[in-house]
Amino acid sequence: MAKVIMKGAEVAAAMKEKLVREVEDLKARGIEPTMDIVRVGAKPEDLAYERGARKRLEGIGIRLVVTELPEDIDQKHFEEEFSKVNDDPKINGIMLFRPLPKHLDEEPVDRMIDPGKDMDCMSPVNIAKVFSGDETGFAPCTPEGVMEMLNHYGIQLKGKRVTIVGRSMVVGKPLAMLMLKKHATITICHTRTADLAGTCRNAEIVVAAAGKAGMITADMVSEGAVVADVGINVGADGKMCGDVDYENVEPKASYISPVPGGCGSVTSSVLAKHVVIAAGRQNG
Numbered sequence: 001m002a003k004v005i006m007k008g009a010e011v012a013a014a015m016k017e018k019l020v021r022e023v024e025d026l027k028a029r030g031i032e033p034t035m036d037i038v039r040v041g042a043k044p045e046d047l048a049y050e051r052g053a054r055k056r057l058e059g060i061g062i063r064l065v066v067t068e069l070p071e072d073i074d075q076k077h078f079e080e081e082f083s084k085v086n087d088d089p090k091i092n093g094i095m096l097f098r099p100l101p102k103h104l105d106e107e108p109v110d111r112m113i114d115p116g117k118d119m120d121c122m123s124p125v126n127i128a129k130v131f132s133g134d135e136t137g138f139a140p141c142t143p144e145g146v147m148e149m150l151n152h153y154g155i156q157l158k159g160k161r162v163t164i165v166g167r168s169m170v171v172g173k174p175l176a177m178l179m180l181k182k183h184a185t186i187t188i189c190h191t192r193t194a195d196l197a198g199t200c201r202n203a204e205i206v207v208a209a210a211g212k213a214g215m216i217t218a219d220m221v222s223e224g225a226v227v228a229d230v231g232i233n234v235g236a237d238g239k240m241c242g243d244v245d246y247e248n249v250e251p252k253a254s255y256i257s258p259v260p261g262g263c264g265s266v267t268s269s270v271l272a273k274h275v276v277i278a279a280g281r282q283n284g
């Protein structure tokens with residue numbers, strides 16, 4: 001049995017307590033923290049996140065606006081609509097669901113977004129800040145959620161060997177930078193890694209962020225390791241599962257996060273935290 005099952009709900013509850021107070025303070029100053037989700041089309045994973053985000057944000061007292069755009073919107077109109085949200089002084093934070101439909105180019109809006117409203121690190125300004133260790137930049141919510149999770153359970157990173165499986169710009173790469181800032185020693189694995197199993201076994205902390213169901217098996221995890229599963233895979237049956245073969249890895253781990261109910265569910269709490277910070281700064 002793992003010593004501790006790391007539960008997203010526990011982390012979210014702790015974060016909520018602090019955020020509710022901060023929102024009350026903002027409201028007392030006449031500020032209503034407001035978040036705008038820009039969604040193109042209606043993909044199931046976007047809707048899942050939107051539902052979770054609405055519940056979390058509204059539970060904390062943050063207003064959520066959803067700008068829903070048609071799946072077949074052209075580039076010009078997409079940029080115009082995005083620009084309107086970006087320029088609206090009532091909107092403190094923006095998140096664009098990604099990836100966009102194939103016919104749309106994300107780059108122009110990545111450059112356009114006000115870095116101070118960029119809640120999920122799409123602006124090159126925020127990416128540069130995260131990679132240079134400047135904490136005034138908004139990191140992507142998912143990797144920051146992993147940091148909140150480990151911090152909540154008292155898992156120290158200083159001097160630890162961490163193996164991250166996955167090198168995406170939404171999770172693996174920025175997470176490596178956040179952990180490096182906390183003085184961990186990071187190895188990033190990917191599809192061309194020669195000895196994936198050995199590299200994972202060598203780690204005291206394993207983070208699974210590859211997007212492949214069940215790929216982290218028990219033989220890849222050393223006895224007593226901390227295992228954080230960031231995978232969100234939806235099976236043919238519609239059930240969600242992570243990247244970790246949970247049933248077999250769990251007995252070997254000291255701490256492990258399940259899917260659902262683990263790291264993914266902290267993502268919307270980090271989003272709320274970013275909106276509160278943004279609203280405060282914009283009314284500074």
Ligand SMILES: Nc1nc(=O)c2c([nH]1)NC[C@@H]1CN(c3ccc(C(=O)N[C@@H](CCC(=O)O)C(=O)O)cc3)C=[N+]21
Pocket residue numbers: 008045046048049051052095096097098099120141142232259260261262263264265267268
């Ligand atoms: N710019 C951008 N950033 C994202 O982070 C992003 C995105 N676009 N596009 C869509 C995907 C999907 N995604 C989810 C995150 C959490 C849950 C979530 O809350 N999962 C719960 C289960 C669902 C629930 O019970 O609410 C859990 O892990 O326990 C779901 C889906 C983020 N995404």
